[in-house]
Amino acid sequence: MHFKRKLAASLGAGIAPLLVLTLPASPASAHGYVDSPPSRQAQCAAGTVECGDIKYEPQSVEGPKGLTSCSGGNQKFSELDDDSKGWTVTPVGKSTEFKWHLTARHSTSTWQYFVGGSKVAEFDDGGAQPGETVTHQVDFGGLSGKQKVLAVWNIADTANAFYACIDVNIGG
Numbered sequence: 001m002h003f004k005r006k007l008a009a010s011l012g013a014g015i016a017p018l019l020v021l022t023l024p025a026s027p028a029s030a031h032g033y034v035d036s037p038p039s040r041q042a043q044c045a046a047g048t049v050e051c052g053d054i055k056y057e058p059q060s061v062e063g064p065k066g067l068t069s070c071s072g073g074n075q076k077f078s079e080l081d082d083d084s085k086g087w088t089v090t091p092v093g094k095s096t097e098f099k100w101h102l103t104a105r106h107s108t109s110t111w112q113y114f115v116g117g118s119k120v121a122e123f124d125d126g127g128a129q130p131g132e133t134v135t136h137q138v139d140f141g142g143l144s145g146k147q148k149v150l151a152v153w154n155i156a157d158t159a160n161a162f163y164a165c166i167d168v169n170i171g172g
Helices: 002-022 040-046 075-081
Strands: 032-036 062-064 090-092 095-102 108-115 118-124 133-139 145-155 160-170
Touching (some): 032 040, 032 160, 040 075, 095 145, 108 133, 118 133
Parallel strands (some): 090 160
Antiparallel strands (some): 032 095, 108 118, 145 160
């Protein structure tokens, strides 16, 4: 009887490390997206627009810095690039507050906002770690009407950024 207990204990000890080594790694705790005005991925998460996988992970639109797509070049989230999908357009003023919801707070170089391929605002964080929410006041200058805003969160210590597109009607 003593031998069986010893064998069971040594087998258990030998299997435990194998289980740890073979279990799949859990996904990253994710990152961040613009939730106000509601970005395309926020609309997917809320069920405002019917979407695929992005509805489960709106904070995961990550890709190399310097891209201009709503999907961040991620094929899994390519529906975010579809301008005809029926995105809700939010009426905003000439100056609007954009609020990011962050689920993993990466050191940040800059936050950038583009309309029609032109940068309309940039905020430099100089490598600081942001809080759970970050808000920027963006002035649209002379722009008006329906516009797609590309918001970019450039991470300081990687080659990646997070992307969000927000459909707005400036002055509408």
